[in-house]
Amino acid sequence: MLDPKHLKPYPITPADLYWEKKDIPKSVTFDDIFYSRQSPLEEVDYVFIQPNRLPDKFSKPAHQNVTIGEFGFGTGLNFLATWALWRKQRKHDGTLHFISFEKHPIPLPDLKKIFEERNLHDDLAQQLVDQYPILEWGSHTLEFTKDNVRLTLIFADVAEGLQLLKPQYPGVIDSWFLDGFAPAKNNSMWTDQVFELLAQHSHANTTLSTFTAAGFVRRGLQRVGFDMKKQAGFGGKREMLYGAMHAPTIPSTAAPWLCLSRSPFIEKARPKKVAIIGGGLAGCATAYQISHSGNHQITLIDAKEVASGASGNPLGMLSPPISGDPSNYQQLYTKGFKASRNFILSDIPELIYKRGCTEIALTSKTQERLERFISAPFNSFDCATDETSLTIHDAFSIYPQSLCHWWLKNANSVRVLENHPITDLKKLADDWLVITPSWQEAFDIIIFCNSYNAADHFSWLKRCTAPVRGQLSVTNQPLTKNINFGHYALPYNGGSLVGASFSRENLSLEVSEQEYWDYMTAYQRVLSATEGSAIEPSTLDEALQHRVSFRCSTLDRMPIVGPVPDIDYFATQYQALHKGYPRSKYYNAQYQDGLYLNIGYGSRGLSLAVLCASYLAELITGKGVSLESHLVNAMHPARFVLAQ
Ligand SMILES: Cc1cc2nc3c(=O)[nH]c(=O)nc-3n(C[C@H](O)[C@H](O)[C@H](O)COP(=O)(O)OP(=O)(O)OC[C@H]3O[C@@H](n4cnc5c(N)ncnc54)[C@H](O)[C@@H]3O)c2cc1C
Numbered sequence: 001m002l003d004p005k006h007l008k009p010y011p012i013t014p015a016d017l018y019w020e021k022k023d024i025p026k027s028v029t030f031d032d033i034f035y036s037r038q039s040p041l042e043e044v045d046y047v048f049i050q051p052n053r054l055p056d057k058f059s060k061p062a063h064q065n066v067t068i069g070e071f072g073f074g075t076g077l078n079f080l081a082t083w084a085l086w087r088k089q090r091k092h093d094g095t096l097h098f099i100s101f102e103k104h105p106i107p108l109p110d111l112k113k114i115f116e117e118r119n120l121h122d123d124l125a126q127q128l129v130d131q132y133p134i135l136e137w138g139s140h141t142l143e144f145t146k147d148n149v150r151l152t153l154i155f156a157d158v159a160e161g162l163q164l165l166k167p168q169y170p171g172v173i174d175s176w177f178l179d180g181f182a183p184a185k186n187n188s189m190w191t192d193q194v195f196e197l198l199a200q201h202s203h204a205n206t207t208l209s210t211f212t213a214a215g216f217v218r219r220g221l222q223r224v225g226f227d228m229k230k231q232a233g234f235g236g237k238r239e240m241l242y243g244a245m246h247a248p249t250i251p252s253t254a255a256p257w258l259c260l261s262r263s264p265f266i267e268k269a270r271p272k273k274v275a276i277i278g279g280g281l282a283g284c285a286t287a288y289q290i291s292h293s294g295n296h297q298i299t300l301i302d303a304k305e306v307a308s309g310a311s312g313n314p315l316g317m318l319s320p321p322i323s324g325d326p327s328n329y330q331q332l333y334t335k336g337f338k339a340s341r342n343f344i345l346s347d348i349p350e351l352i353y354k355r356g357c358t359e360i361a362l363t364s365k366t367q368e369r370l371e372r373f374i375s376a377p378f379n380s381f382d383c384a385t386d387e388t389s390l391t392i393h394d395a396f397s398i399y400p401q402s403l404c405h406w407w408l409k410n411a412n413s414v415r416v417l418e419n420h421p422i423t424d425l426k427k428l429a430d431d432w433l434v435i436t437p438s439w440q441e442a443f444d445i446i447i448f449c450n451s452y453n454a455a456d457h458f459s460w461l462k463r464c465t466a467p468v469r470g471q472l473s474v475t476n477q478p479l480t481k482n483i484n485f486g487h488y489a490l491p492y493n494g495g496s497l498v499g500a501s502f503s504r505e506n507l508s509l510e511v512s513e514q515e516y517w518d519y520m521t522a523y524q525r526v527l528s529a530t531e532g533s534a535i536e537p538s539t540l541d542e543a544l545q546h547r548v549s550f551r552c553s554t555l556d557r558m559p560i561v562g563p564v565p566d567i568d569y570f571a572t573q574y575q576a577l578h579k580g581y582p583r584s585k586y587y588n589a590q591y592q593d594g595l596y597l598n599i600g601y602g603s604r605g606l607s608l609a610v611l612c613a614s615y616l617a618e619l620i621t622g623k624g625v626s627l628e629s630h631l632v633n634a635m636h637p638a639r640f641v642l643a644q
């Protein structure tokens with residue numbers, strides 16, 4: 001069995017197509033067609049939509065969210081037909097989540113050509129084209145918000161892809177479309193390992209259908225718990241298979257201690273009251289994402305004002321991490337960088353201050369790191385290099401404060417309470433009482449986005465999080481481009497913003513002259529090395545502005561995002577974990593009902609806010625998690641409870 005820890009990104013090999021007739025694309029590798037030569041849409045309806053009873057599932061109010069899994073996205077025909085049916089049929093405000101695995105994605109120009117040849121000019125095809133991701137390994141989520149449809153494309157072999165989405169809580173798929181090429185031409189897709197993984201993602205009523213009637217496919221699916229039946233195939237094909245899970249026989253291989261609980265939004269029927277504590281990048285992004293995931297009553301509460309903590313800096317840099325090694329850190333922060341960049345470019349480009357960021361290598365070690373990054377297979381950034389520097393054109397500086405305010409303004413009705421420091425929480429029968437000195441109110445769900453102050457409420461966090469002081473200064477020294485040299489300098493209001501210090505010892509809010517000179521002298525050294533000119537730095541008093549605030553760092557530099565573990569349960573249930581008993585000996589993890597964390601953004605909050613907030617919204621609202629499981633686990637709050 002593959003272990004997701006060993007899954008690493010690699011370059012994707014796109015589909016190699018040729019055109020059998022004018023309008024029939026065929027795969028060279030598999031020597032097979034993507035869809036029926038006669039009537040493709042009728043085939044989708046006959047082979048996938050009807051046997052999975054989708055018209056019924058889509059229109060029943062009981063089915064708020066429907067999740068479909070597909071093997072082989074190909075041309076997206078099955079997806080588009082399913083979406084069109086959902087649009088016509090849906091009678092509630094649930095979400096359709098379509099998760100499709102594709103090893104050889106079709107390049108966008110070919111996809112456009114296919115749509116043109118098929119005369120597919122409707123708005124659904126156009127929306128898919130507009131959001132089609134670049135062909136990179138891993139999962140990509142596309143949101144079609146008007147119809148409450150989300151498409152998660154997992155570009156990887158299906159066996160890897162199913163591992164990447166290993167069920168943190170088992171059984172999220174309601175219907176399967178098994179649409180790989182014919183087993184005789186593509187046996188790697190139809191293995192016992194794949195059937196077992198498929199079963200782990202299924203629940204007691206999951207349905208399934210496939211165009212093939214191969215005996216070993218039928219037996220493989222029966223072995224993992226599906227009742228399988230045959231019916232006449234489409235368009236002259238003799239037979240095809242369809243069926244439903246009667247009882248899952250394959251236990252989940254997900255670690256029980258990292259299993260996530262089912263969403264509280266699914267279990268309680270009435271609209272939910274959600275409190276978000278903290279109005280920085282984490283809190284505002286979370287309020288925005290959750291408010292767009294259903295009809296919830298959201299209150300964001302800050303001890304001071306919105307964006308008055310670390311997120312209140314005048315300007316910040318959104319740039320990817322530079323490393324040649326595809327560690328979890330590199331994967332998460334790169335993914336996060338792209339999520340933020342795409343969001344800002346499409347929704348609020350006006351907040352961008354200056355594009356591009358030049359990484360300067362003053363030592364041979366940094367130079368080596370830049371070189372490893374440039375040649376890393378996962379590096380798909382728009383970069384330019386010279387002997388001592390690397391410029392990433394995709395990066396930019398931005399106003400973090402304005403971003404926070406934009407999220408709140410564009411959220412679906414979020415109530416904001418400023419100057420309300422949360423001092424205590426009290427568990428009531430069904431919900432939680434949130435308490436400040438002047439006010440209290442009960443909520444179903446509480447999300448802690450209050451950085452290192454979350455440790456005031458959960459003492460175990462004190463051992464794995466810490467405030468780290470950062471100071472920066474605005475000077476009148478002009479600068480033409482964003483530069484990063486360990487510290488950074490950004491053009492700002494005709495001068496430059498320079499910073500930041502990094503201190504675990506000094507926890508005062510006073511401006512430090514020592515820290516100022518540290519980053520200013522480094523800045524002057526870089527200017528002399530790169531531009532051949534540097535003026536004497538202005539003294540502390542001559543600088544136009546200083547600002548001190550605190551990051552929340554974590555022991556492993558990964559954020560802490562997910563449900564709050566019930567630490568008494570963890571202490572008793574998992575105390576013998578180090579003895580290596582089999583996983584089946586343990587019960588699934590338990591959490592403090594309705595409590596979540598979204599903290600620990602360290603020095604890269606701009607890269608984490610969109611990704612972490614989207615993940616949390618998926619988790620809490622029960623949409624189905626689309627983030628790769630090894631990254632979910634790498635951010636899981638329980639990792640620190642288990643380590644203690
Ligand atoms: C000097 C400096 C420079 C930085 N530069 C960059 C950069 O260029 N690029 C980048 O990506 N990142 C940068 N960062 C990091 C980034 O600013 C942070 O990661 C990010 O702002 C963290 O956001 P947050 O919402 O978690 O925390 P914060 O913005 O600190 O927000 C936490 C909020 O919680 C509130 N709060 C706390 N306790 C309570 C309570 N009990 N009740 C109610 N409310 C409470 C606080 O008032 C605060 O508003 C920098 C950080 C510093 C310090």
Ligand SMILES: C[S@@+](CC[C@H](N)C(=O)[O-])C[C@H]1O[C@@H](n2cnc3c(N)ncnc32)[C@H](O)[C@@H]1O
Nearest residue numbers: 072073074075076077078102103157158180181
């Ligand atoms: C018949 S086509 C799917 C057609 C598609 N559902 C559509 O609507 O156009 C089969 C697809 O499976 C993909 N595929 C084949 N083997 C795979 C594997 N091992 N893992 C993931 N995808 C695979 C192929 O690249 C191809 O795109």
